[in-house]
Amino acid sequence: xxWKLYFSTSVGKKIQMALTGLFLIVFLIVHCYVNAQIFYxxxxxxxxxxxxxxxxxxxxxxxxxxLFGFLILHIVQGLSLYFANNSKRPSRYAVSAGNATSxxxxxxxxxxxxxxxxxxxxxxYKFWAPNRWSQLSTGHELDLYAxxxxxxxxxxxxxxxxxxxxxxxxxxxHGFYSAFQTLGLGMHRYKGMIKAVGVGFSIIVPLIFAAMPxxxxxxIIN
Amino acid sequence: MQHYxxxxxxxxxxxxxxxxxGAFETFQVKxxxxxxxxxxxxxxxxxxLVSEGKEPIAFDHDCREGICGMCSMYINGRAHGPWHETTTxxxxxREYKNGDTIVIEPWRASAFxxxxxxxxxxxxxxxxxxxxxxxSVNTGNAVDANCxxxxxxxxxxxxxxxxxxxxxxxxxxxxxxxxxxxVSAKVxxxxxxxxxxxxxxxxxxxxxxxxDTEGFGSCTNIGACxxxxxxxxxxxxxxxxxxxxxxxxxxGSATGV
Numbered sequence: 001x002x003w004k005l006y007f008s009t010s011v012g013k014k015i016q017m018a019l020t021g022l023f024l025i026v027f028l029i030v031h032c033y034v035n036a037q038i039f040y041x042x043x044x045x046x047x048x049x050x051x052x053x054x055x056x057x058x059x060x061x062x063x064x065x066x067l068f069g070f071l072i073l074h075i076v077q078g079l080s081l082y083f084a085n086n087s088k089r090p091s092r093y094a095v096s097a098g099n100a101t102s103x104x105x106x107x108x109x110x111x112x113x114x115x116x117x118x119x120x121x122x123x124x125y126k127f128w129a130p131n132r133w134s135q136l137s138t139g140h141e142l143d144l145y146a147x148x149x150x151x152x153x154x155x156x157x158x159x160x161x162x163x164x165x166x167x168x169x170x171x172x173x174h175g176f177y178s179a180f181q182t183l184g185l186g187m188h189r190y191k192g193m194i195k196a197v198g199v200g201f202s203i204i205v206p207l208i209f210a211a212m213p214x215x216x217x218x219x220i221i222n
Numbered sequence: 223m224q225h226y227x228x229x230x231x232x233x234x235x236x237x238x239x240x241x242x243x244g245a246f247e248t249f250q251v252k253x254x255x256x257x258x259x260x261x262x263x264x265x266x267x268x269x270x271l272v273s274e275g276k277e278p279i280a281f282d283h284d285c286r287e288g289i290c291g292m293c294s295m296y297i298n299g300r301a302h303g304p305w306h307e308t309t310t311x312x313x314x315x316r317e318y319k320n321g322d323t324i325v326i327e328p329w330r331a332s333a334f335x336x337x338x339x340x341x342x343x344x345x346x347x348x349x350x351x352x353x354x355x356x357x358s359v360n361t362g363n364a365v366d367a368n369c370x371x372x373x374x375x376x377x378x379x380x381x382x383x384x385x386x387x388x389x390x391x392x393x394x395x396x397x398x399x400x401x402x403x404x405v406s407a408k409v410x411x412x413x414x415x416x417x418x419x420x421x422x423x424x425x426x427x428x429x430x431x432x433x434d435t436e437g438f439g440s441c442t443n444i445g446a447c448x449x450x451x452x453x454x455x456x457x458x459x460x461x462x463x464x465x466x467x468x469x470x471x472x473x474g475s476a477t478g479v
Contacts, residue, residue: 097299
């Protein structure tokens with residue numbers, strides 16, 4: 001069997017979801033680290049420096065193409081799996097087990113993912129897209145620190161960001177563990193460790209992200 | 223525990239065959255003993271239906287001691303009922319009290335078409351086994367069992383996986399109607415033993431391909447299968463199946479699979 005066939009079975013698709021998901025987890029760490037520079041409260045000096053590096057370094061920009069590729073693959077594959085799986089039980093149960101046998105978030109990955117996607121569209125439209133357009137058209141980057149300060153004064157924008165972080169957290173609680181299980185590491189020796197690290201990651205990273213709009217909105221950082 | 227009797231309302235799925243549209247039918251059963259098994263309660267109902275000149279409810283059952291894997295009811299939203307690690311035949315009426323309503327449905331999955339009422343066609347599992355759940359055995363004299371040393375832990379894990387009775391509760395419980403827990407148990411039990419070695423790389427791929435062909439869903443690591451499995455088959459087997467698959471992917475032969 002060749003690579004294409006290996007990746008197209010149900011387990012192959014699951015491996016695609018796991019590998020792209022892990023890549024996105026690594027991206028979250030980098031993104032979170034760079035943005036957390038705002039907490040130095042130095043009027044955005046360190047943040048702007050880091051953002052400049054991320055926006056201009058050739059390797060980072062090349063990886064960005066890969067990031068979008070993997071993100072799209074994760075979304076398309078995830079949604080197609082959702083619809084395919086949904087069609088495997090045409091006649092529904094009158095009474096379902098609900099939360100008695102599984103966790104709500106593990107059954108709601110497509111919904112949580114879609115919420116993250118909707119958030120992401122707005123997020124890219126507000127920050128990423130104007131900045132890249134400015135780089136293309138004028139050769140200069142935008143002052144993203146000032147942009148954040150301005151955007152996060154608006155209550156509903158802060159609300160949407162917090163909701164995005166909330167969806168991300170629950171998506172990660174299942175996604176983090178699930179990726180390792182798919183790669184075959186969900187055995188007794190690692191399972192507890194992976195679950196614990198996963199839950200920790202799912203709380204800490206979205207919490208740091210959520211702290212950003214809050215800090216700007218309530219003028220904790222200026 | 224004190225013995226008592228109860229009157230129950232049963233909402234049972236009736237369906238003539240795989241082509242027809244099914245619907246719930248409501249029945250009343252009286253003086254059910256708390257000592258009865260769930261299937262004995264259905265027997266009482268069927269006796270009642272026969273004496274009234276009505277068609278009895280079709281349901282699968284055989285050994286009635288939890289080892290054959292034939293019984294298959296989805297009771298109040300739970301595969302094999304609410305008890306942990308038991309089959310429907312092991313569920314007893316002491317779980318219920320007078321006046322309860324019990325909703326009984328067949329396993330629902332497109333890969334398990336309804337034959338009649340609560341009986342579903344699980345031959346898809348047989349075809350998955352035929353695709354790779356076997357080992358090569360040379361003919362001739364039986365080899366001395368001690369010639370093949372097997373590590374104790376490996377033997378125990380293989381045995382634990384081999385306790386799968388193929389009832390299909392994993393498929394019934396899975397929101398995706400995936401058969402991964404079943405396939406993982408069958409792959410694991412052979413992958414852990416030296417006898418399974420010759421077909422190892424082919425087995426996992428062939429069984430998964432057959433699983434996909436049969437129309438089961440994909441596993442998304444939800445874990446409802448493990449929670450409902452009457453034999454306590456662990457999700458670790460799915461992790462092992464994934465490892466076997468990746469192993470085959472990275473080092474299996476390019477042809478012949």
